[in-house]
Amino acid sequence: MNIDALYLVQLTLNGLMLGLLYALIAAGLSLIFGVMEIINFAHGELLMLGAYAMAFVLPVVGLLYWPALVAAVVGVMLAGLLIYEVLLAQLKPEEFERSILITLGLSIVLIHTMQLLFTATPRLVDTQYGFDGIEIGSIRITWTRVIGAGAAVGAFAGLYLVLHHTQFGRAMRAIAQNREAALMVGIRPRSVARNAVTLAAGLCGLAGAAISPIQLVTPYMGQFLIFKAFALVIIGGLGNIPGAIVAALVLGLIESLIGGFFEIVWQEAAVFVIMILVLFLRPDGLFKQGGMRVG
Amino acid sequence: MSAILDVRDLRKAYAGVSALDGISFAVEAGSITGLIGPNGSGKSTAIDCISGFQKLDGGRVVLADADITGRSPHLIARAGLTRTFQTVRIYERLSLRDNLAIATQQFDPATWIDELLRTRRYREAVAAGDSRARELVALVGLERYWDIETGVLSYGQKKLVALAAALMPRPRIVVLDEPVAGVNPTRIREIEAALASLNRAGETFLIVEHNVEFITSLCHRVIVLEEGRKLAEGTSAEIHADSRVLEAYLGTTSEIAAAEMRATA
Amino acid sequence: MRQLALALVVALAFAALPLLTTSNYIVGVGVSALIFTVAAAALNLIYGYTGLLSFAQLGFWGVGGYASALTVVSFGGSFWWGVIWAAAINAMLAILIGFPMLRTSRHAFVIGSLTFALLATLVARDWVDLTRGPLGIPNLPPPSAFGIAFDTTAKFYWIAWAFSVAMLALLYALCSSRIGRTLIAIRQNEDLVRAQGISPTPYKLSAFTISAAVTGAAGGVYSFHLGIIDPTFLDFYYMQTFLIIVIIGGTGSFWGVLASGIVLSALPEALRFSADFRMIIYGAILVLAMFVMPGGVAGWFRDRAIARQREALG
Numbered sequence: 082m083n084i085d086a087l088y089l090v091q092l093t094l095n096g097l098m099l100g101l102l103y104a105l106i107a108a109g110l111s112l113i114f115g116v117m118e119i120i121n122f123a124h125g126e127l128l129m130l131g132a133y134a135m136a137f138v139l140p141v142v143g144l145l146y147w148p149a150l151v152a153a154v155v156g157v158m159l160a161g162l163l164i165y166e167v168l169l170a171q172l173k174p175e176e177f178e179r180s181i182l183i184t185l186g187l188s189i190v191l192i193h194t195m196q197l198l199f200t201a202t203p204r205l206v207d208t209q210y211g212f213d214g215i216e217i218g219s220i221r222i223t224w225t226r227v228i229g230a231g232a233a234v235g236a237f238a239g240l241y242l243v244l245h246h247t248q249f250g251r252a253m254r255a256i257a258q259n260r261e262a263a264l265m266v267g268i269r270p271r272s273v274a275r276n277a278v279t280l281a282a283g284l285c286g287l288a289g290a291a292i293s294p295i296q297l298v299t300p301y302m303g304q305f306l307i308f309k310a311f312a313l314v315i316i317g318g319l320g321n322i323p324g325a326i327v328a329a330l331v332l333g334l335i336e337s338l339i340g341g342f343f344e345i346v347w348q349e350a351a352v353f354v355i356m357i358l359v360l361f362l363r364p365d366g367l368f369k370q371g372g373m374r375v376g
Numbered sequence: 377m378s379a380i381l382d383v384r385d386l387r388k389a390y391a392g393v394s395a396l397d398g399i400s401f402a403v404e405a406g407s408i409t410g411l412i413g414p415n416g417s418g419k420s421t422a423i424d425c426i427s428g429f430q431k432l433d434g435g436r437v438v439l440a441d442a443d444i445t446g447r448s449p450h451l452i453a454r455a456g457l458t459r460t461f462q463t464v465r466i467y468e469r470l471s472l473r474d475n476l477a478i479a480t481q482q483f484d485p486a487t488w489i490d491e492l493l494r495t496r497r498y499r500e501a502v503a504a505g506d507s508r509a510r511e512l513v514a515l516v517g518l519e520r521y522w523d524i525e526t527g528v529l530s531y532g533q534k535k536l537v538a539l540a541a542a543l544m545p546r547p548r549i550v551v552l553d554e555p556v557a558g559v560n561p562t563r564i565r566e567i568e569a570a571l572a573s574l575n576r577a578g579e580t581f582l583i584v585e586h587n588v589e590f591i592t593s594l595c596h597r598v599i600v601l602e603e604g605r606k607l608a609e610g611t612s613a614e615i616h617a618d619s620r621v622l623e624a625y626l627g628t629t630s631e632i633a634a635a636e637m638r639a640t641a
Numbered sequence: 642m643r644q645l646a647l648a649l650v651v652a653l654a655f656a657a658l659p660l661l662t663t664s665n666y667i668v669g670v671g672v673s674a675l676i677f678t679v680a681a682a683a684l685n686l687i688y689g690y691t692g693l694l695s696f697a698q699l700g701f702w703g704v705g706g707y708a709s710a711l712t713v714v715s716f717g718g719s720f721w722w723g724v725i726w727a728a729a730i731n732a733m734l735a736i737l738i739g740f741p742m743l744r745t746s747r748h749a750f751v752i753g754s755l756t757f758a759l760l761a762t763l764v765a766r767d768w769v770d771l772t773r774g775p776l777g778i779p780n781l782p783p784p785s786a787f788g789i790a791f792d793t794t795a796k797f798y799w800i801a802w803a804f805s806v807a808m809l810a811l812l813y814a815l816c817s818s819r820i821g822r823t824l825i826a827i828r829q830n831e832d833l834v835r836a837q838g839i840s841p842t843p844y845k846l847s848a849f850t851i852s853a854a855v856t857g858a859a860g861g862v863y864s865f866h867l868g869i870i871d872p873t874f875l876d877f878y879y880m881q882t883f884l885i886i887v888i889i890g891g892t893g894s895f896w897g898v899l900a901s902g903i904v905l906s907a908l909p910e911a912l913r914f915s916a917d918f919r920m921i922i923y924g925a926i927l928v929l930a931m932f933v934m935p936g937g938v939a940g941w942f943r944d945r946a947i948a949r950q951r952e953a954l955g
Contacts, residue, residue, distance in 0.1 A: 120748065168928065177747055178694045183890065183931045189881065189924030197917040308759050311752045319748055350763050353756045360753055361741045427836065453838035465833040467826050478826050481819060482838035491818055520954065528951050545838065 092341040100333020101233040104290035107313040107325040109281030115257030115320035117276040119180035125303025126191040131157045131289025132298045144209045153290035161282020195300040203297035229291035314358040380405040395421040397604035408581045410591035412600035420541035428452040456548035460538045470525035476509035479541035512540040532563035549580040659795035675805040678902030681886035683855040689892035691848045692828030700761035701731040701853040703853025703875035705860030710870040712832035720784030727861030728854040735853035764870040777871020
């Protein structure tokens, strides 16, 4: 019985960390959708860029984790800003399909450029922590995972503070809840959208940087994760950030538990099956659609 | 004359605020009836609910003895109630002819098999549709644009297209949602003349408008709403003289207010 | 009418391709061009005409490829039955998933369609009992009929040609009919369509189902051209190809997509870039097209025609 309980705890911890990763991606997607009503197909590539940034900066700073992380996040935020200004700024909320195709094109260009420049060979990223970790009984967690999870939690706390206690954060919530009303009181959609994209990029960059020491870095790594993030955003309700986060955490747990007891195929398919079920039963998502109501 | 449209005790609330608070009125067949009221009086909500684009919380809508309460918009249209929209809706990328052809498509007997085999039923349906369309196009003076994409037309011309489309299937009643809002005065007179002419030919209209002058010169009967309730009902002259109506529009009762009301556009 | 006559001439010209060259490679490119054009035309029906961006096409393509392969290999049927099953199964799938998906918002529809495609990929890769997993089903036998084996690329080309002409004729009949016009209207203004007595849902579902069946059939033919079916058949690359053909040709333009399909399928082969470079160009074209020519080539011609009309009217 002891071993089973520990196995469960291990699975749960893994699941939570996986969920935090999904949540970082899904929250950013949901934020962008809430503010601009577009789905960013290149979101996974922002994560990939964060991972590669981490891979390149770490050797330069002597494998120190935190400076590299900050550099990676800032780098991806700048990339997000650039993407917004060049590609997304002129998009109107009704141009949903056009936004998909633009970001899809961007995604293709990013993936294949990285592949052209750096080949598809997976990279191993090493940090100052190496493979050290903490041990609780027979459960072992590496520092990189713990710190990654901690950084994610910190990012969500920061996100909450930004959305509720800063002007530009409140502006984002206003636009997501009721675009016309927000415009009427003088909120400027372009600067809000710019902030939202940059912020979302930062979350993704953090996710990429955090998993780079844990998982192999390849140009396609964002692709595997992004489709699950899309599904999570739908399940949580489009534009509903807390919904997406909750869905992400739950999915992480479900996937980890399924993976621990059943075949891999079910683990992968889980999110999509859930999404289809949700679409059948509650077409607007599990939580109320639109607007970033927290709690 | 009997009532072609009979609405009873319409009720609708949004988040605790009641937009429609028990409105009842009837539209006589062959009449032009106006529905006016200050902003927030419930005019748009009322016709959205009548035409099926919003759900009523209570009340009944009867169209020529058929209860259409709560039906989907397309079924209400098939029952004989067509409408136009406040923000002019037409198919901008289709020609004028196609715009009008679609408006009557559901009402002719030809199926896709008829079309595939080019049966006589199909050819006759198309010919009938085209001939009715040409009539209406001539009435609104847009013959030059028969094969042209309606996207190139001016705002006022697009409103005429929307009007023609609503008339294509020979409906029992046409509901017009602010037909002259944002239209220049010359065009307004054109639209007024077209509507009067159509009415003489037997068409029934329910017109929602802000432009009180337009309504009073065109309509036989006028219904005034305020804050979700019917305030007054009568001929244009009666409405103009009604102090409650003047007060609702401007908060005062005076000749100046009456004049201002006439000038409201 | 003139368009149809021209199309007939072009079609006959295409039939002659294997007679004009002995290169199997070129004929093979011809097969791809024809089949991809059919799939793109089907995508045009659901996206260009009806306005629903459906990534599910990739799933239908893959299911079609596997359906025809399995019909022959596991169930002993002929290639011809395989293609029919490919169409039928996808039609049923489309009705099944179309119902719930069409009730949701535009956004949820797009993502739901994407999810279906991904699920199809997962099934292809992981449901080994059915699909033989990552190894796939190799050595698909060439089709045969009336004792003739279509075992050369040239002979297979004529199957692809006949198939494409038939499918494109079907789609043309649909797109140029009142149904096609109604789909265009639905795309532009669904509420107006309702106000005119038409219920949009049956139209959307029909367009979705027909495009699924055609795409599935195309996949069913293509898998035999490749001679092998495996999970890479569901690679996103195919979806991107179909999308780019539709967008460059012009959404909602039947002839535009047709021309675009032939040209864009043949062009990359002619240019012989590395795979990555080709994809970068694809992506860049996609982005550029969205800014410079959102209506595609056909849309650009249309805009000019309208500008001329405007001038003429004064």
